[in-house]
Amino acid sequence: xxxxxxxxxxxKEIRARKEATTIEERLARSVSVQExxxxxxxxxAADTILLYHALPDEVNTExxxxxxxxxxxxxxxVVLPVVEGEYLLLKEYIPSKMESGYREIKEPVGEECxxxxxxxxAIIPGVAFDRHCNRLGRGKGFYxxxxxxxxxxxxxxxxxxxxxxxxxxxxFDKPLDMVMTEKGRx
Numbered sequence: 001x002x003x004x005x006x007x008x009x010x011x012k013e014i015r016a017r018k019e020a021t022t023i024e025e026r027l028a029r030s031v032s033v034q035e036x037x038x039x040x041x042x043x044x045a046a047d048t049i050l051l052y053h054a055l056p057d058e059v060n061t062e063x064x065x066x067x068x069x070x071x072x073x074x075x076x077x078v079v080l081p082v083v084e085g086e087y088l089l090l091k092e093y094i095p096s097k098m099e100s101g102y103r104e105i106k107e108p109v110g111e112e113c114x115x116x117x118x119x120x121x122a123i124i125p126g127v128a129f130d131r132h133c134n135r136l137g138r139g140k141g142f143y144x145x146x147x148x149x150x151x152x153x154x155x156x157x158x159x160x161x162x163x164x165x166x167x168x169x170x171x172f173d174k175p176l177d178m179v180m181t182e183k184g185r186x
Contacts, residue, residue: 006168010136014128017161018057029159030060032182037123038067040185042153042178046120048077050090050150053106058125059157071095079114081142082107088146090114116149124176129158131186133176134167144172153177 001009018026043049049068054060068074071094081088083102091108101107124143126135135156137143147154156179163181167173178185 003168003170007136007139010128010164010167011139014162014164015057018159021159021161023056026057026159027060029182030054031063033059033157033159033180034061034063034067036182036184037064037155037157037180040180042155043068043076043121046076046152048079048114048118048120050079050081050119050122050124051093052123052125053080054125055103055105059159061123061157064123065093069093069095079119080106080108081146082109083142086141086145088142090116090119116146117151119150119152121152122147122150122154124154124156126156126158126162128162128164128167129156129176129179130164130167132167133179133186134169134173135176135179136164136167141172144174147174155180 051061051064066072068076069078070076078093079090080093082091091111093108097109098106099109126137128136154176156176158179158181160181160183
């Protein structure tokens, strides 16, 4: 199998694993992932954090949004991605200025774009990860195009069942610095 076929097979396998869990189970696991990340202290020194609004099958980030955002209860500037064509623009999270965007994902509207160089820590979703912190996305390349511009620590959030032995990588695929699951980090 070539790299493209391997990636497709992994996406199919992970989709089956996700479908084997209930929404309630994924939400409970999501809380565990987020609590573990918060307990590490890696976010403490960061002023500006890139998060994401999760699709129903991804690690939910609602607890992180609540605990970190200075627009809610935290003291951090939280930035969310906005899909613009083939790219992700970064905009500050303001709860009252959110609308459904690409794939019905909640996105900030009406705010100026945040430069990727302003991000202190980036929290990034993925379909699958390996123990070398390689990430497999959904195949559209949004984060692959963004990651080279992020000069900060990059952390993947994942359910433990999304960890695979090896994510096939191409030259544009860049590993993250850390991956956090409900069973710990690597």
